[in-house]
Each structure stands twice: as C-alpha cells, then as structure tokens.
Amino acid sequence: MNIQALQSLLDGILMGGVYALAALGLSLIFGVLKITNFAHGAMMTVGMYVVYALASGMGISPYLALPAAMVLMFLMGFLIQRFPIHYIEKAPAHNQLLLTLGVAYILENTLLLVFTPNYQTLTVSGFDKALRVGGLTFAPAKLIAFCVVIVVTGCVYFLLYRTHTGNSIRASAQNDTGARLMGINVRNIRAAAFGIGAVCTGIAGGLLTPIMSIYPTLGESFQLKCFVIAVLGGMGNLWGALISGLIIGVIESLSGYYLGGSWSDMLIYGVFILILFVRPTGLFGKVNRREN
Amino acid sequence: MLKITDLHVDIGNLKIIQGISMEVRGGEMVSLMGANGAGKTTLMRAISGLGHITGGRVTFLDQDITHATSEQIVEAGLIQIPEGRQLFPLMTVRENLEIGAHTKRARARMKENLDYVYTLFPELKEMNAQAAGNLSGGQQQMVAIGRGIMADPKLLILDEPSIGLSPIMTQKVLQAVIDIHIRGVSVLIAEQNIRDVLKIAHRAYVLEQGVIRISGSAREMLTNSEIKRMYLGL
Numbered sequence: 001m002n003i004q005a006l007q008s009l010l011d012g013i014l015m016g017g018v019y020a021l022a023a024l025g026l027s028l029i030f031g032v033l034k035i036t037n038f039a040h041g042a043m044m045t046v047g048m049y050v051v052y053a054l055a056s057g058m059g060i061s062p063y064l065a066l067p068a069a070m071v072l073m074f075l076m077g078f079l080i081q082r083f084p085i086h087y088i089e090k091a092p093a094h095n096q097l098l099l100t101l102g103v104a105y106i107l108e109n110t111l112l113l114v115f116t117p118n119y120q121t122l123t124v125s126g127f128d129k130a131l132r133v134g135g136l137t138f139a140p141a142k143l144i145a146f147c148v149v150i151v152v153t154g155c156v157y158f159l160l161y162r163t164h165t166g167n168s169i170r171a172s173a174q175n176d177t178g179a180r181l182m183g184i185n186v187r188n189i190r191a192a193a194f195g196i197g198a199v200c201t202g203i204a205g206g207l208l209t210p211i212m213s214i215y216p217t218l219g220e221s222f223q224l225k226c227f228v229i230a231v232l233g234g235m236g237n238l239w240g241a242l243i244s245g246l247i248i249g250v251i252e253s254l255s256g257y258y259l260g261g262s263w264s265d266m267l268i269y270g271v272f273i274l275i276l277f278v279r280p281t282g283l284f285g286k287v288n289r290r291e292n
Numbered sequence: 293m294l295k296i297t298d299l300h301v302d303i304g305n306l307k308i309i310q311g312i313s314m315e316v317r318g319g320e321m322v323s324l325m326g327a328n329g330a331g332k333t334t335l336m337r338a339i340s341g342l343g344h345i346t347g348g349r350v351t352f353l354d355q356d357i358t359h360a361t362s363e364q365i366v367e368a369g370l371i372q373i374p375e376g377r378q379l380f381p382l383m384t385v386r387e388n389l390e391i392g393a394h395t396k397r398a399r400a401r402m403k404e405n406l407d408y409v410y411t412l413f414p415e416l417k418e419m420n421a422q423a424a425g426n427l428s429g430g431q432q433q434m435v436a437i438g439r440g441i442m443a444d445p446k447l448l449i450l451d452e453p454s455i456g457l458s459p460i461m462t463q464k465v466l467q468a469v470i471d472i473h474i475r476g477v478s479v480l481i482a483e484q485n486i487r488d489v490l491k492i493a494h495r496a497y498v499l500e501q502g503v504i505r506i507s508g509s510a511r512e513m514l515t516n517s518e519i520k521r522m523y524l525g526l
C-alpha cells in the first residue's frame with residue numbers, strides 16, 4: 001500500500017467516524033421507538049446550520065458552538081418525538097415513513113427560507129495549515145471531528161449504559177409493559193431517546209460544517225448513508241452502527257482513490273445489497289429473535 | 293387500601309370487565325380466581341393504569357387513581373408483577389433489579405430492598421451479571437419478583453406468578469409471596485394453584501366473564517361446593 005492509499009484509508013476512517021455518530025443516532029431511535037427516522041438527514045443539516053449560524057454570527061469557533069447546538073438539537077428532537085411522532089407510534093410503517101419524511105421537508109424548507117438555497121462556507125482561521133506526519137496529511141477539521149466523535153460517542157454510551165436514565169431508555173426499548181409497570185414515564189423516555197438521536201446526528205452535521213460547503217438539502221445524501229450504516233450494523237445495534245460507519249467511510253474513501261469518486265456510492269450500495277443477501281439482519285444484527 | 297367500585301374496562305370495543313366491585317384491605321392477601329379468559333389480567337392491568345377504563349372508580353390509599361398514569365400509581369406504592377414477567381431480556385439481572393427502584397420513594401430504599409431480594413433469592417446474587425433473557429423460567433420469575441420488591445410496594449399485585457413453573461419452583465414462588473406479605477405488604481394475587489393460594493389468602497373473588505361471580509373468605513371458598521367442583525376438581 002503506497003502512501004496515497006494510506007492517506008485515503010486514514011481519511012476514510014476520520015470521515016467514517018462522523019458517519020458512525022450520525023448513524024448511531026438513527027440506530028438508537030430505531031432501537032427505542034421502532035421507527036426509521038427519515039428526517040435524520042434533515043436533522044443533520046439543522047445541526048450544520050446551527051453551528052454555521054452560531055460560528056459566523058457570533059464569530060466564535062464552530063467547536064465552541066457545539067455545546068449550544070447539542071442543547072438545541074436535543075430540544076428539537078424531544079419536541080419532534082413528543083408531538084408529531086408520538087401520535088403515529090402504533091401506525092403502520094408507511095404512515096411513519098410519510099410522517100418523518102414530512103418532518104424532513106419542513107426542516108429543509110425552513111432552512112431554505114432562513115438561509116437561502118445558496119452554498120455557505122465557514123472558514124476557520126488556521127485550518128488552512130494541515131498537520132503533516134511522515135508523508136501523511138491530517139486536515140485539522142477532520143482530525144478534530146474524529147476526536148469530538150470519540151468523546152460524544154463515549155458520552156452517549158456512558159449515558160445509555162451507566163446512568164439510570166440510560167437504563168430506563170434501554171428498558172423501555174426492550175419491554176414497554178415492564179417499563180411502565182416500574183413507573184417509567186415511557187412517553188418522555190422515548191422523546192429523550194429521540195432527542196439523543198438528534199444530538200448525535202446534529203453534532204455529526206456540525207462537525208462537517210468546517211469541512212464542506214453546506215446547503216439546505218445536503219442532508220438527503222447523508223440520510224441514505226446513515227440508513228445503510230444502521231442497517232449494516234443491525235438496526236438498533238449501537239456498536240454495529242459504529243463499526244459499520246467506519247467500514248463505509250473506508251470503502252468510500254478507498255474506492256474514490258482506486259476507482260475514482262464517481263464509483264464510491266455505487267460500491268457502497270453494491271456492498272450493502274450483497275451483505276443483505278447473505279445476512280438480512282446486517283453484519284452485526286442478531287438473527288431474528290422474537291420479542292414479546 | 294385498594295377499593296374498586298363498579299369498574300368497566302374495554303379492550304378495543306370489547307367490554308371485558310363489566311362492573312366489578314372489590315377491595316383489598318391493609319395487610320390482607322386476596323386471591324383473584326377465574327378460568328383463563330375471565331378477565332383477571334385485564335382487571336389487573338387496568339388497576340395499574342394500563343387499561344382503558346370506561347366507567348367506575350379505583351381508589352388506592354384514599355386517593356383516586358382511576359385515571360392516574362402508571363407512573364403515579366407506582367409512585368403511590370401499588371406495584372404489579374405482571375403476567376409473563378415482562379423483564380428486560382438484554383439487561384443483566386442486576387440492571388433489571390435496579391430499574392425496579394425507579395421512583396423517588398423506591399430509590400431511597402434501594403439498598404434495603406436489594407438486601408431483602410438477595411435474602412429471599414440468594415441464587416440471584418450469582419446471576420447478577422447474566423442477561424435476564426438467558427435465564428430459565430423459574431429464575432426469571434425470581435427476577436420479576438425481585439424487581440417488584442425493588443419498587444417498594446405497599447400493595448403488590450401478582451398475575452399468575454407460577455405459570456409454567458415446576459412444582460418445586462411454584463412452592464418457592466408462593467413461599468416468597470408469603471414472606472413479602474408477612475413483611476407488611478398487602479397482596480392481590482391471581483394464581484392457578486387455587487388450593488395452595490386459598491390456604492394462604494384471607495379472602496377470594498371469583499371472576500367469570502368480566503364480573504365477580506362469588507366472593508368470600510378463603511376458608512369459605514375451600515368448602516364452597518361450586519368452587520370445589522369448578523376449580524378444585526372435587
């Protein structure tokens with residue numbers, strides 16, 4: 001493997017981390033609510049614009065804008081679940097698809113109204129200088145993004161597996177009746193899970209703001225990518241989503257290097273379809289286990 | 293303690309519970325009897341806030357809980373160990389127990405209650421780190437009872453706790469119920485082993501197609517000719 005290939009492997013891992021965080025949110029939402037959130041890409045774009053607006057409006061670093069973006073994303077996710085989505089939880093899957101798609105269009109069009117359809121670019125001072133180590137180039141924005149992804153993912157895991165709220169979220173996902181009978185407010189817990197999912201995707205979006213030009217419908221391509229990653233990882237399987245995110249990032253980057261950029265999407269979806277033929281529940285999905 | 297007056301509960305548009313009045317007094321153990329499909333589970337779920345109550349009234353400790361949420365009911369101290377256990381299968385035994393102590397009241401007494409669970413079922417201590425879904429039926433029932441204890445009940449509702457268990461396990465479960473009751477918790481229990489439960493209960497109600505057919509003291513029930521014929525196979 002030559003140095004350029006190594007470089008694109010590295011880039012793939014760094015970007016894969018960002019995808020993984022967004023997909024983690026989608027998988028978490030599915031795990032708890034059994035709903036595929038087709039507004040996930042649009043929520044990611046909201047995260048991008050929140051960071052963009054805070055950073056360019058107040059002249060602060062986009063990374064300092066992240067905590068505020070987290071709070072906003074959580075509230076937005078909580079409210080989206082609590083109001084529209086709550087009412088279609090028991091509806092057939094196609095109704096859920098339509099509703100979350102509707103939410104996506106509302107979010108996108110709000111962004112269009114506020115920010116216009118024009119591309120927006122956030123320039124961060126100092127980011128033109130890349131870090132070089134032995135022939136490899138580390139773009140600061142990607143490097144920071146990856147580090148933030150690790151920290152945020154760690155926090156999400158801590159929250160889900162080491163706190164009482166996290167236990168309540170997992171309990172509600174595993175047995176609704178059992179959770180209610182222990183006094184858990186399942187309504188709020190579901191909304192909180194959606195809020196955490198929104199934070200994951202919003203932060204992933206915010207981390208991309210210094211990396212790419214943004215526009216209101218940018219999230220649509222990420223929607224599909226998140227879906228592929230979450231399904232590959234086994235819907236609801238959080239570790240699976242993380243690993244699949246890295247895999248997809250690497251496939252995207254290496255195929256771009258070896259075959260040219262136009263091949264990467266084709267390869268990603270090709271691999272996706274192949275894997276689903278062999279393992280319909282995804283790489284890390286459990287073989288269909290009946291839940292009561 | 294628990295007082296139900298002319299309760300009506302629907303499932304969909306079916307009228308399942310059609311005007312039931314009954315009560316559980318403080319310190320009592322009351323048995324709810326009835327064939328499969330009589331409506332025991334529907335009634336118990338409705339008491340715990342998981343049913344569609346269309347008429348009547350439920351009060352618990354003089355507080356109207358007819359339309360209270362399950363959270364409010366659990367916070368008040370009315371805890372149910374449901375039919376089919378309803379554990380969290382991917383979570384460990386310990387996590388299942390800890391989730392039991394969800395309410396503020398229960399969390400304050402978490403350590404005490406956990407000690408009690410381990411005294412009642414010492415074997416749970418060794419299974420602490422196992423996923424609840426991997427346990428045998430009897431072990432799962434112990435976790436379910438443990439989780440109920442962790443919720444710090446004043447009144448405990450048990451819906452067929454020994455269903456599908458071996459005779460030895462069934463006795464163990466009933467012993468646990470007696471122990472919990474002796475510690476001052478009132479009990480409302482639906483149980484297949486009528487003979488065993490009538491020996492330990494104070495009173496019993498017989499449910500048939502959504503209404504109370506017979507009620508009285510457990511001793512009366514044991515000698516009631518209709519009960520003998522229908523439920524005791526004599």
Ligand SMILES: Nc1ncnc2c1ncn2[C@@H]1O[C@H](COP(=O)(O)OP(=O)(O)O)[C@@H](O)[C@H]1O
Binds near residue numbers: 303304328
């Ligand atoms: N989800 C449901 N939909 C329709 N009917 C139901 C449902 N659950 C229970 N029933 C009906 O309600 C009646 C009472 O059921 P249930 O409360 O489970 O009785 P029990 O616990 O005494 O066996 C039965 O006739 C049953 O068929």
Ligand SMILES: [Mg+2]
Binds near residue numbers: 332333334375451452
């Ligand atoms: Mg039943």
